[in-house]
Amino acid sequence: MNRRQWIGSGVAAAALLVVAGAYRFRALSESDRDILAAIGPVMLAGSLPQGDDAMRAFVEGFDKAVAGLTPSVQAEIAQLFTILRVPPLRMLATGVMRPWHLADGEEIARFLNRWRYSNIIQLRSAYDALHQLSHGAWYGNPRSWPQTGYPGPPKLS
Amino acid sequence: MNIYDASHFDSDKTFDVDVAIVGTGAGGGTSAEILSHAGLRVLMVEEGPYWTAADFKMLESRSYPNLYQESAARKTKDKGINILQGRAVGGSTTVNWTSSFRTPSATLAYWRDRFALQDFTDEHLAPWFAKMEKRLSIMPWAEPPNANNDVLRRGAAALNIPAAVIPRNVKGCWNLGYCGMGCPKNAKQSMLVTTIPSALERGATLLSRTRAQRLVADTNGRVVSLECVAMDSQGIRATAHRITIRARHFVLAGGAIGSPGLLLRSDLPDPYRLVGKRTFLHPTVISAATMPEVVDPFSGAPQSIYSDHFLYVDPIDGPIGYKLEVPPLHPVLTSTTMTGYGLQSARAMENLRYTSAIIALLRDGFHEQSSGGTVELKNDGTPVLDYPITEYVWDGARRALQTMAQIQFAAGAKSVLPLHENATPYTSLEAARAAIAGFPMEVLRTRVASAHVMGGCGMGSAPKTSVIDGDGSHHHVENLSVFDGSMFPTSIGANPQLSIYGIVARNATLLSQRLA
Numbered sequence: 061m062n063r064r065q066w067i068g069s070g071v072a073a074a075a076l077l078v079v080a081g082a083y084r085f086r087a088l089s090e091s092d093r094d095i096l097a098a099i100g101p102v103m104l105a106g107s108l109p110q111g112d113d114a115m116r117a118f119v120e121g122f123d124k125a126v127a128g129l130t131p132s133v134q135a136e137i138a139q140l141f142t143i144l145r146v147p148p149l150r151m152l153a154t155g156v157m158r159p160w161h162l163a164d165g166e167e168i169a170r171f172l173n174r175w176r177y178s179n180i181i182q183l184r185s186a187y188d189a190l191h192q193l194s195h196g197a198w199y200g201n202p203r204s205w206p207q208t209g210y211p212g213p214p215k216l217s
Numbered sequence: 218m219n220i221y222d223a224s225h226f227d228s229d230k231t232f233d234v235d236v237a238i239v240g241t242g243a244g245g246g247t248s249a250e251i252l253s254h255a256g257l258r259v260l261m262v263e264e265g266p267y268w269t270a271a272d273f274k275m276l277e278s279r280s281y282p283n284l285y286q287e288s289a290a291r292k293t294k295d296k297g298i299n300i301l302q303g304r305a306v307g308g309s310t311t312v313n314w315t316s317s318f319r320t321p322s323a324t325l326a327y328w329r330d331r332f333a334l335q336d337f338t339d340e341h342l343a344p345w346f347a348k349m350e351k352r353l354s355i356m357p358w359a360e361p362p363n364a365n366n367d368v369l370r371r372g373a374a375a376l377n378i379p380a381a382v383i384p385r386n387v388k389g390c391w392n393l394g395y396c397g398m399g400c401p402k403n404a405k406q407s408m409l410v411t412t413i414p415s416a417l418e419r420g421a422t423l424l425s426r427t428r429a430q431r432l433v434a435d436t437n438g439r440v441v442s443l444e445c446v447a448m449d450s451q452g453i454r455a456t457a458h459r460i461t462i463r464a465r466h467f468v469l470a471g472g473a474i475g476s477p478g479l480l481l482r483s484d485l486p487d488p489y490r491l492v493g494k495r496t497f498l499h500p501t502v503i504s505a506a507t508m509p510e511v512v513d514p515f516s517g518a519p520q521s522i523y524s525d526h527f528l529y530v531d532p533i534d535g536p537i538g539y540k541l542e543v544p545p546l547h548p549v550l551t552s553t554t555m556t557g558y559g560l561q562s563a564r565a566m567e568n569l570r571y572t573s574a575i576i577a578l579l580r581d582g583f584h585e586q587s588s589g590g591t592v593e594l595k596n597d598g599t600p601v602l603d604y605p606i607t608e609y610v611w612d613g614a615r616r617a618l619q620t621m622a623q624i625q626f627a628a629g630a631k632s633v634l635p636l637h638e639n640a641t642p643y644t645s646l647e648a649a650r651a652a653i654a655g656f657p658m659e660v661l662r663t664r665v666a667s668a669h670v671m672g673g674c675g676m677g678s679a680p681k682t683s684v685i686d687g688d689g690s691h692h693h694v695e696n697l698s699v700f701d702g703s704m705f706p707t708s709i710g711a712n713p714q715l716s717i718y719g720i721v722a723r724n725a726t727l728l729s730q731r732l733a
Contacts, residue, residue, distance in 0.1 A: 106563030121278075128282035129290065131454060132595050172558060176638055184661035185296035192290060192299075195552035195562065200278035207563075209570040210515060210548050213275030214393055216401060 083116075087126035087134060092141045093119050096194075098160035102168040103194045107207060114203070121197030137193075140186050153183070219417060222267060223447035224426040226458045232422065234260040235732065237443050237464040239429045239479060242308020243717035244701030245470035246408025247349070248725040249416035252468075255729035259421040260462060261413070262445060264471075265305035265452060267425040269409070273399030277549040280398035283452075284312050286474075293590065294603040297660025298498060299554075301668040302472060304452070305399075306425055307409030309472070310714060313668070314396050314519040314545065315385040315405055317355040318711035319346045319719065321525075323533045327583060332677035332706045334687045342719055349718035353386040353406040360392055363517025366543045368508065368573040370522045372628030373541075380524040380541075386714070387518075394516045394545055426452060427460055429475075430598070432467060432483040432697070439696050440467050440485075466696045466732055469674070470721075473497075473703035477592040477673035478600025480684075486693040491684050493592030495675050496602055497708035498667035499578040502614045503544070503554065504621035505565075506630035507642065512573045519545035527577070527620060528710055534584050537613035539577040540711060541621070546572055556638050556664060565634070575624060577617030579610060582672065582707030586610075589708075592673050606665065611658035614665070618656075622649040636664035669713050674699045675706040689724035698728055 088096070100108060100118050108114055126137050143149045150156055154171040156163050175187035198204050205212055223230075235257040238245045245261060253259040266283060273280070281289035284305040291300040303309035320342065328334040349355070362370055362382075373380035386406040396405055403410045417423060426448040433442045443462040446455040469476040477493035520542055528538035544550075546569065555565045565572070581587045590604030606614075618635040623646060625633045632642035633649050637656050643649035656663065676699075677683025680692040689704060691697040700721045702713050709716050 103558045104563070105559035107566060124278075124282070125288065125290075128288035128451070128453070130287055130599060132597050132599060133287065133290075169559065176558075181295060181297075181659075181661060188296060188661055191558055192553045194558075196281075196290075196549050199548035199552040199566070200276075204566075205548060208548055208566045213395065214516075216391075 083120045085123050087137070088119070088123045089141075091145050095141065095144050095160050096122055098163055099168060099190065100194060102165050102172065103190065104198055105165070107204060108198055117201050117203060118194070118198050121201055122193055125193045125196050137189065140189060219420065219422040220267065221422070221424050222426050223424055223458070223460060224450040224456065226447045226456070226460070229459045229461070231461045231463070232260055233463045234258045234422065235464060236260070236466045236468060237262065237462045238468040238470055239443065240308060240470035240472060240475065240701060241306050241408060241413060241423070242303060242470060242472060242701065243310050243408065243714045244721045245308065245468070246310065246412040247718050247721045248468050248470060248700045249421055250412035251722065251725040252729050253416040253419035253421045255733055257729065257732055259416060260464070261416070261421060261423045262427050262429050262443070262462065263306050263423065263425045264428045264448060265303070265425065267306040267423065268399060270401050270403045273401040275393070275395040275398050275401060277398065277547055280312065281549065284399055294593070294601050295660060297606065298500060298604060298665045298667055300498070300602070300670060301666065302474070302670055306413065306423065307407045310407035311399055311409050312397050313712075313714060315387055316520045316523070316542065316712040317350070317353070317384045317386050317715040320716040321528070321710050323529070324707065324710050327533055328706055332675070332683060333679065334677060336687055342723070345723045346715060346719040349715065349722050353411060353718065354388040355384050355386045355715065357382040357384045358518055358521040360518065362521040363394070364510065364512040365514040365517070365546070365573045366520065366522040368506065368512070368625060368628045368630075369524065369541060369543050369575055372624035372626075373524050375627040376624065378524055378526045378624070380522055383521050383523050385518065385521070390518065392517050394519055396519050397545060424460065426450070428455060429471065429479050430482060432479065432485060434485060434694070438486065438694060440694060443467060466698070466728070469697070469699045469703070470701040472701055473670040473673045474592055474600050474602055476699060476701055476703040478594065480674065481592065481594050481600070482598055485697075487684075488693070489681055491675070491682070493673050495582065495589045495706065496592050496604070496673040497582045497589040497671045497705070498604060499669040499708050500581060500606060500610060500614065501576050501578050501666045501668070502617050503574055503576050503636040503664055503666065504618060504625060505555065505572055505574045505634045505636060506625035507568055507632045508571050508573050509629060509631055511570050513570055514546035514572055514574065519543070527617070528580055537579050537581065537584065537587060537610055538710070539579045539613055539617045541624070542576050542578065544574055544576050546574060554636065554664060554666065556636055556640065573625070573630075575621040577621060578669070579613045579617065580708055580710040581610060584609060589672055602670070606660060614663060615653060615656065615658055618653045619650060622646060622653065638662045669702075669708070671702045671705045671708050671713055674703040676704045677706055688727050689721070698724065700724055
């Protein structure tokens with residue numbers, strides 16, 4: 061399956077998702093989801109297809125991943141999103157000057173690199189949390205597998 | 218029926234038994250079988266869920282949140298090391314990769330020398346290891362290694378580095394490659410399908426989704442009860458229901474973070490402040506390689522080839538040594554462990570079928586600059602391991618990255634990616650060597666993981682330097698034993714499950730004679 065067909069099949073899956081009904085978020089607030097909608101396409105550039113359905117799958121997967129953490133770690137993730145959400149904190153910590161929905165990919169990539177290579181261990185760990193949760197959310201979803209060649213679990217008779 | 222899922226409880230409960238066992242992994246399962254077969258009334262407490270083969274769907278998205286501590290994302294205090302530890306009936310044995318090694322002779326010699334554990338000789342322990350090898354069908358893997366493990370075999374052979382076949386605890390294995398998600402065929406001889414059913418047949422009781430909170434002692438210093446809480450159906454938060462377990466004897470087998478954590482929450486004597494100290498991890502570094510041939514590293518027995526060569530280049534208390542093994546690579550584990558994001562990570566994942574990896578497990582705990590970490594309690598009472606990585610350990614990590622790159626190129630790798638944030642795939646050994654030599658070795662730059670948590674309630678003859686004696690009995694509390702990986706005074710230098718099975722089989726047998 062080439063990339064275009066693959067994106068196409070994603071659109072069909074999205075229609076199914078809409079029919080299946082609304083997912084109830086357990087960990088992420090609406091503003092957290094908006095932040096992820098900006099960061100996700102950069103963190104997962106080249107793997108997360110464009111379009112609402114893939115984004116929905118990614119954000120829901122992220123929510124499930126956070127909801128599976130202990131209450132104390134969930135509280136730390138909530139603090140991380142507070143830093144990303146509150147404008148002065150966001151500007152200071154990430155260097156992203158515009159609101160997330162206006163920030164472009166380059167600006168967000170600069171922020172990710174800033175945290176990834178930071179000399180401040182807490183920023184590196186915050187990057188690592190975003191990295192681990194984003195990749196876990198997307199690659200736990202069978203929709204990510206065709207691009208990797210992973211065939212999924214073997215069928216057992 | 219003597220199996221209870223506490224998340225379904227609608228009131229507080231009390232149980233009265235001879236022996237209460239906290240945890241159902243390698244130590245708890247082995248103890249439960251031996252003690253129940255000695256005629257004692259046994260109760261097992263497990264925080265995780267009771268899942269069986271029918272629940273194991275070979276999906277990372279299901280297995281990690283349900284069968285692992287903290288969704289397989291447990292971290293050390295500074296978040297520098299990711300810890301894979303089971304949380305389910307069967308503990309880590311339900312999700313481990315089946316590698317089964319006896320405790321190395323050099324490790325036992327160190328324990329005799331430094332901790333006065335005179336009984337811990339190869340000869341004395343051999344019958345206990347043999348008994349558990351027979352019980353759990355442990356033998357060297359007879360099938361050819363999968364292509365992922367074959368990279369280690371071929372590369373080591375090309376360099377004249379000795380490598381050998383791993384003994385596994387499997388019976389009728391389908392060679393699927395999904396041991397880490399729970400065996401769907403009941404082929405893995407984990408505690409879930411061996412000792413625990415056997416204990417239940419002897420009338421033992423099993424409480425799942427039950428978190429042990431605190432041991433309560435009387436004025437004579439004997440433990441009289443264990444206070445527990447029922448967890449919710451996701452295992453995330455406690456419900457309102459309390460469970461009290463009264464017993465003659467208490468066995469801690471909640472793993473080397475859980476057991477010290479429970480002791481720290483309990484008001485029991487610890488005059489030398491040793492509980493939680495000297496907790497070891499086998500800090501593990503990783504090297505990924507792109508091979509010219511299809512590897513399909515998610516398929517086939519996950520671990521079948523190892524090399525101990527680099528454990529014995531130097532004396533055990535010299536520069537840190539490391540054991541070489543291979544990890545299975547499924548999409549979530551791979552994408553979250555690989556370094557980089559965006560196109561870098563997308564390209565790596567597009568290469569998954571051609572990717573092979575080697576891991577180096579550093580043997581910590583045998584040198585004054587490797588005293589391990591410390592288990593502490595967070596504000597909410599849950600345990601966390603503070604594990605600083607010293608220069609001594611980083612030196613071994615750097616050497617291990619060099620070794621793994623060399624082996625991968627010797628096996629024909631097109632490129633090698635040492636898992637470090639500064640790394641890119643290197644197409645020659647010279648380039649990899651030069652890059653690795655210059656890496657800043659720090660946490661959250663170098664990827665470090667662990668699947669082996671050991672120590673924290675270490676055994677020894679002297680109460681000044683150990684929490685328990687060689688029989689697993691607490692030095693200061695008469696009716697309390699520690700029968701899990703937390704008993705080890707150093708790391709093992711090998712995957713620890715068989716060390717736990719064998720030593721616990723011995724110590725639980727001694728206890729059963731004492732209690733009979």
